[in-house]
Each structure stands twice: as structure tokens, then as C-alpha cells.
Amino acid sequence: MTRRVFxxxxxxxxxxxxxxxxxxxxxxxxxxxxxIETVQKVLFPKGLKAPSASEFxxxxxxxxxxxxxxxxxxxxxxxxxGTELLxxxxxTFLSMNSEKQDKALRDFVNNSSKGExxxxxxxxYTLEALFSDPIYGGNKNELGWKWTxxxxxxxxxxxxxxxxxx
Amino acid sequence: MKYxxxxxxxxxGASGVAHTLTEAGxxxxxxxxxxxxxxxxxxxxxxxxxxxxxxxxxxxxxxHTIEALENGKWVKTxxxxxxxxxxxxxxxxxxxxxxxxxxxxxxxxxxKLLSTYGTIKGANVVDWAIDYDEIEPYFEKVERLVGVSGxxxxxxxxxxxxxKEFPYPPLDEHPISKRIDQSCNKLGxxxxxxxxxxxxxxxxxxxxxxxxxxCGSYPCSSGAKGSARASLLQPALKTxxxxxxxxxxxxxxxxxxxxxxxxxxxDTQTKKEHNIKANIFVVAGQAVESCRxxxxxxxxxxxxxxxxxxxxxxxxxxxxxxGVGSGQFDAKTMPLKELMVEGLFVNRSLCDWYEIEKMKGGxxxxxxxxxxxxxxxxxxxxxxxxxxxxxxxxxKIFHKFTATKQLxxxxxxxxxxxxxxxxxxxxxxxxxxxxxxxxIRIGAHPHDLxxxxxxxxxxxxxxxxxxxKNILSSMSSYPPANLQAGGCRFGNDSKTSVLxxxxxxxxxxxxxxxxxxFMPTGGSVTYTWTIYANSFRVGDYxxxxxxxxxx
Numbered sequence: 001m002t003r004r005v006f007x008x009x010x011x012x013x014x015x016x017x018x019x020x021x022x023x024x025x026x027x028x029x030x031x032x033x034x035x036i037e038t039v040q041k042v043l044f045p046k047g048l049k050a051p052s053a054s055e056f057x058x059x060x061x062x063x064x065x066x067x068x069x070x071x072x073x074x075x076x077x078x079x080x081x082g083t084e085l086l087x088x089x090x091x092t093f094l095s096m097n098s099e100k101q102d103k104a105l106r107d108f109v110n111n112s113s114k115g116e117x118x119x120x121x122x123x124x125y126t127l128e129a130l131f132s133d134p135i136y137g138g139n140k141n142e143l144g145w146k147w148t149x150x151x152x153x154x155x156x157x158x159x160x161x162x163x164x165x166x
Numbered sequence: 167m168k169y170x171x172x173x174x175x176x177x178x179g180a181s182g183v184a185h186t187l188t189e190a191g192x193x194x195x196x197x198x199x200x201x202x203x204x205x206x207x208x209x210x211x212x213x214x215x216x217x218x219x220x221x222x223x224x225x226x227x228x229x230h231t232i233e234a235l236e237n238g239k240w241v242k243t244x245x246x247x248x249x250x251x252x253x254x255x256x257x258x259x260x261x262x263x264x265x266x267x268x269x270x271x272x273x274x275x276x277x278k279l280l281s282t283y284g285t286i287k288g289a290n291v292v293d294w295a296i297d298y299d300e301i302e303p304y305f306e307k308v309e310r311l312v313g314v315s316g317x318x319x320x321x322x323x324x325x326x327x328x329x330k331e332f333p334y335p336p337l338d339e340h341p342i343s344k345r346i347d348q349s350c351n352k353l354g355x356x357x358x359x360x361x362x363x364x365x366x367x368x369x370x371x372x373x374x375x376x377x378x379x380x381c382g383s384y385p386c387s388s389g390a391k392g393s394a395r396a397s398l399l400q401p402a403l404k405t406x407x408x409x410x411x412x413x414x415x416x417x418x419x420x421x422x423x424x425x426x427x428x429x430x431x432x433d434t435q436t437k438k439e440h441n442i443k444a445n446i447f448v449v450a451g452q453a454v455e456s457c458r459x460x461x462x463x464x465x466x467x468x469x470x471x472x473x474x475x476x477x478x479x480x481x482x483x484x485x486x487x488x489g490v491g492s493g494q495f496d497a498k499t500m501p502l503k504e505l506m507v508e509g510l511f512v513n514r515s516l517c518d519w520y521e522i523e524k525m526k527g528g529x530x531x532x533x534x535x536x537x538x539x540x541x542x543x544x545x546x547x548x549x550x551x552x553x554x555x556x557x558x559x560x561x562k563i564f565h566k567f568t569a570t571k572q573l574x575x576x577x578x579x580x581x582x583x584x585x586x587x588x589x590x591x592x593x594x595x596x597x598x599x600x601x602x603x604x605x606i607r608i609g610a611h612p613h614d615l616x617x618x619x620x621x622x623x624x625x626x627x628x629x630x631x632x633x634x635k636n637i638l639s640s641m642s643s644y645p646p647a648n649l650q651a652g653g654c655r656f657g658n659d660s661k662t663s664v665l666x667x668x669x670x671x672x673x674x675x676x677x678x679x680x681x682x683x684f685m686p687t688g689g690s691v692t693y694t695w696t697i698y699a700n701s702f703r704v705g706d707y708x709x710x711x712x713x714x715x716x717x
């Protein structure tokens with residue numbers, strides 16, 4: 001198991017964890033990712049043809065890319081902050097049915113610009129997960145590309161982050 | 167060891183010099199801030215190349231401050247706040263690795279803006295120190311060595327050519343190009359076939375274009391794109407006279423008796439400082455960073471920065487004025503089978519308004535919206551000010567990807583040089599190495615926007631005639647970060663310019679600046695062809711005068 005897969009699976013399994021991007025300590029408690037995973041399911045549910053966020057690995061993607069030094073730390077902080085804000089405003093969000101979650105999320109967006117910015121940012125990273133190369137842990141089985149009949153450019157990356165190929 | 171020539175940078179402006187000097191047998195060292203990635207390393211990875219600072223410095227490590235007018239005051243904002251980088255490709259070959267390669271030559275009138283059109287209030291327009299004829303042989307050399315594919319389109323403002331045709335035939339075209347031609351013909355416009363710095367046939371070690379559909383913003387995996395690395399540096403390395411030092415951030419040029427003696431650089435991997443000695447130093451780090459280096463190279467003789475005793479370094483910075491526009495096509499306007507063809511190029515421009523009555527105009531390039539799916543999909547999440555998700559968003563994305571195609575246009579016209587567009591350094595803003603970063607004041611002359619809007623109207627007419635829907639255009643005074651020039655302009659008067667006509671510093675005889683910084687006015691086309699051509703010209707001058715420096 002590589003370090004990043006370990007991190008991703010640990011995050012989702014529910015253990016508190018310390019991530020160390022580039023030697024700088026950023027503490028992520030487990031709950032934020034649980035909230036994020038739940039919200040992503042609402043943002044991108046299983047459609048008639050569209051794959052769901054869980055199917056294409058939206059949260060797994062985020063868990064992978066947030067560990068890299070190129071991930072914007074302000075975005076990471078805001079992603080976590082938004083989960084706290086949502087939990088404050090909608091404490092029962094995680095246990096609601098999907099219809100109620102959708103409604104709660106729409107209220108959350110309409111009630112504050114922070115809420116709207118947070119959902120927009122999380123949606124951005126959800127779409128990044130849907131359409132990025134599967135090497136980053138999202139777009140599982142190229143589900144995003146297949147769904148939209150998109151042909152990616154060749155060659156595809158053999159390594160993440162444009163690293164040199166030995 | 168002391169090299170003959172040390173070049174700071176490895177992009178288009180650096181590589182023409184390096185190629186020429188090593189061909190003449192001089193020992194050359196190039197200092198590149200980034201790494202050395204080659205065809206085997208490249209891929210079409212949107213996350214790495216388009217969404218993160220991987221091939222540009224991390225903005226927490228280095229950045230710029232952008233100085234814009236807010237409520238009547240000039241306010242500096244670091245780019246790590248706006249998350250909008252003004253770096254453009256820090257790997258061997260520089261930003262030329264990532265260009266789209268829409269190649270247009272300057273026209274003779276671009277060398278004589280002041281004497282042709284006279285002064286414009288608030289703009290520092292001057293004639294160039296050379297005319298078109300002096301650079302034409304080098305434009306031709308670029309066609310051969312860097313590789314330009316195309317077909318000459320006769321029209322009113324076409325520049326004189328010393329050869330009849332391009333050395334490489336045009337690239338394959340998308341079916342929509344014929345429709346642009348038909349519409350242009352109806353409107354009485356000339357559909358100009360856009361030359362591209364992309365090989366349509368193999369050349370030496372470089373394969374021809376394989377129509378990946380992921381061209382601009384990506385490095386080329388076949389070597390077809392005429393990057394400085396693929397076209398000039400890889401052949402130059404074969405001479406054995408070229409050394410490229412990577413991960414080398416040059417912080418200062420040391421001066422003694424009005425000559426540069428050494429370049430001090432930091433190895434960004436080990437963080438250790440090193441120095442390089444040479445007889446001649448050539449700076450080509452792209453306009454903004456070149457100005458920054460000179461401004462930060464202060465000494466007793468040059469308290470305001472190297473070659474800057476007249477205060478001209480950094481002044482009259484140029485971008486490209488203009489903006490973008492678009493129209494939507496679907497099955498109602500064109501059979502879907504034809505419309506959705508991938509990979510082939512549009513390669514059409516409008517150049518009929520290079521001059522508009524008594525005013526300098528510009529050009530319009532047509533191109534499809536980039537295939538990048540992340541960028542395409544993420545724009546769909548907003549419907550006006552409403553955030554979409556769930557089924558509504560899914561339907562919108564599906565339709566966007568499978569049933570429509572967006573034809574864009576880009577307008578290019580002169581960014582007039584003014585006192586409100588320049589590079590400076592400020593001790594308050596330093597990078598991780600303690601070196602002041604470049605501040606870019608981005609004031610634009612209102613004339614630029616006026617011209618851009620006139621050109622946009624012509625492009626909109628073409629889209630309308632083609633039957634496009636939702637035709638939009640947005641001309642803007644905000645500078646495109648990737649189209650930089652000026653800041654060390656050349657001229658015959660040392661009081662109003664930094665460099666002489668050979669791009670040699672007036673005040674420091676063994677210092678040359680060979681990127682786009684030398685340009686006193688920008689012309690109405692993208693800069694790369696001109697930068698390459700001038701780089702060869704500077705290289706020839708150094709070789710011809712080498713004995714003077716070899717002491």
C-alpha cells in the first residue's frame with residue numbers, strides 16, 4: 001500500500017490523522033472528510049447515465065491531491081472550515097435522507113456567501129475528480145470520460161505531478 | 167571554469183542565441199530555473215499542467231505583486247493572494263513548451279509606429295532602432311529551424327517575404343475552417359490561413375504533429391511543436407559546447423568596471439549559492455523576470471540596478487491588448503459528425519484590419535475552446551449567479567460535451583507603452599530566497615480597448631454569418647500574463663532606452679538582453695516569432711564581434 005492510498009483509506013475509515021505536506025503540519029480530523037464525502041454524494045448523485053461521486057472516487061481523489069505540496073493550502077483550510085460551518089447550521093445533515101440533504105445544502109448556499117463559496121469549491125474539486133486522469137485516484141475506470149464520450153489526450157501520465165520518467 | 171557566454175533563461179529569447187553561438191564553437195552555459203523535462207516525460211495531464219503550479223514556481227516560493235488602480239490609488243496585491251501566476255513555464259525551453267504556436271510575423275509598419283501614425287497622448291510610442299528588412303532573414307530562419315507550417319495568404323497588409331512559401335505545408339484542418347472561409351467570402355473578408363510553429367512533416371529528431379487535441383498549455387510529446395528545447399537546444403547540446411544547469415535561480419549579476427563578471431544563482435534543490443563566470447552575459451528570463459534581475463543587481467556603479475542609471479529598466483512594459491470571444495455550434499448549424507471531429511486545427515485569422523484608416527489595428531485568431539474537460543465542466547456549475555448541482559448540472563455537462571462545440575476568437579492589438587505599465591522591485595515583497603520579487607504595474611491605455619472592440623466586432627460578424635449562437639466577446643484591459651514584452655527597450659538614444667540596436671546594454675558592454683524585453687512597441691501579433699528571430703540576430707552580432715570580448 002502506497003502512502004497516499006494509506007492516507008486516503010485511513011481518512012475514510014474514520015481514524016484521526018495528521019497529514020504532512022512538505023514538512024508543514026496540517027491537521028485534518030476525520031469528520032471533515034466524512035462530511036465532504038456525504039456532500040459530494042448530493043452534488044453528484046447516480047444519474048441515468050452519469051456515474052455517482054462514490055463510483056468515480058470523488059473523495060478518494062481529494063484525499064490524494066490534498067497531500068501534495070501543490071494543493072492550495074487556503075483551499076484545504078476552507079474545505080475543512082466549510083464542513084464545520086455546515087455541521088453548525090445543519091447538525092443532523094449526515095443522518096438525513098438524500099432529499100433532505102439536498103434541501104439543507106440549498107438552504108446552506110442561500111443563507112450565506114461563505115456557504116455558497118464552499119459548495120462551489122467542493123463542486124469544483126468534485127468535477128476535477130470526475131475528469132482528471134485516473135492516476136490521481138478519481139475518474140475511476142475513466143467513468144467521467146466514458147459518460148461524456150470524451151477522449152483524453154495521449155499520452156496519459158505515467159507519473160503524477162509531471163515528474164520525470166526515469 | 168570561465169565560459170565564453172552565460173545565458174540566463176532557456177526559452178525562445180535565449181535559445182536562438184545559444185544555437186548560433188554553439189554553432190560557431192563558443193562555450194555556452196545556460197541557467198534554467200526549472201528542470202529538464204523531455205518528450206518522454208510529457209503527457210496530457212490537465213491537473214499537473216493546467217491546474218497546479220508544477221512547471222511554474224509554487225506561489226508561496228516566488229510570486230509577483232500586481233499593482234492595479236483601485237479607487238484612484240495604485241494598490242499592490244501579491245499573486246499568492248489572487249492565485250493567478252505570472253510565471254509561464256519554468257522548465258528547459260521555457261514557456262515556448264506550452265505555447266499554441268500561432269505564428270505571425272510583425273509587419274513593416276510595426277517598426278515605425280511613431281513616424282507612421284504620430285504621437286498618441288499618454289503613450290510612449292517610438293520607432294524601432296531597426297526596420298523590418300533587418301529582421302526578415304531571421305523570420306525566415308525561424309521558419310526553417312523552429313519549423314513553421316502554413317500557406318501564404320495574399321492580403322493587403324502582408325509583410326514582404328524572402329522565400330515564396332513556408333518550408334512545411336499547412337497542418338490538417340477541421341471541417342469548420344471551410345465554413346469560416348465561406349462566411350468570410352460572403353462578408354468580403356480575407357480568411358487568413360494561420361501559420362503554426364508545429365511541424366506537419368518530421369524534421370531531424372522531431373516527429374510531425376499527431377493531432378492530440380491537447381496542444382496549447384501542454385508540452386508536446388512528439389517534438390512537433392517548435393519549443394526552444396525541441397527545436398534549438400537539443401541540437402545545440404549535440405555540439406558538445408552547451409551546458410545547461412537546471413534548478414538554477416539567478417539572483418544577481420555582479421558588475422565591476424561596467425562589466426558583468428559573474429552570475430550568482432541559487433540551486434533551488436539544495437538551496438546553495440553558486441557563481442558562473444563568463445566573458446559575455448545574456449539575459450533572457452522573459453520580460454518581467456529579466457527586468458527584475460537587472461533591478462536587483464545593484465552595485466556601486468549602478469545603485470538603481472544594472473544598466474539602469476537612466477532609470478529605464480522595467481519601464482514601458484508591454485502585454486498584448488485584446489480579449490476573447492466565442493460562439494456556440496450544434497447540430498442545427500453543422501452536422502454533428504463533422505462538428506465533433508477532434509484534434510484538427512482551425513488555423514484561420516482575420517488580418518484585414520492590421521491598419522484601420524489612420525490607426526494601427528490588429529488581428530483575430532479563431533480556435534476551438536480547449537478540450538480540457540475539467541476546465542470545460544467546472545464552468546458549467548454556474549448558471550448566471552446560480553450554482554447548479556445534481557441532475558441539473560449533469561444534464562448541462564452532458565449536453566456541453568456531446569452536442570455542442572464552442573468556437574473562440576482571440577483579438578491581438580498593440581498594448582501601447584505608457585508610464586503606468588512597468589516592472590519595479592520593492593524590498594517589502596521578497597521570495598523565499600530573500601530576493602525582492604517583481605512588481606508589475608498594469609495600467610493600460612484606453613486606446614487599446616477601443617481598437618480591440620473594433621476588431622471583436624469583425625470576428626462577431628463572421629460567427630454570426632456562420633450561424634453561431636450565444637455570440638459573446640469580452641475585450642479587457644487586464645494583461646494576459648503569458649504575452650510579455652518590453653521593459654528593456656532598445657533604441658539609439660541611451661537616455662530613453664536600455665539597449666542599443668544590437669540588444670546590448672548602453673551602459674554595460676558585455677551585457678545583452680535577448681528576450682522580448684527589447685521591444686519598444688509590441689505589434690499586433692503574439693511575440694514568439696519575433697523573439698526567436700531577434701534572438702538569432704543577437705547571436706549573429708555576438709559571433710561577429712566575438713574577438714572584442716575574448717580577453
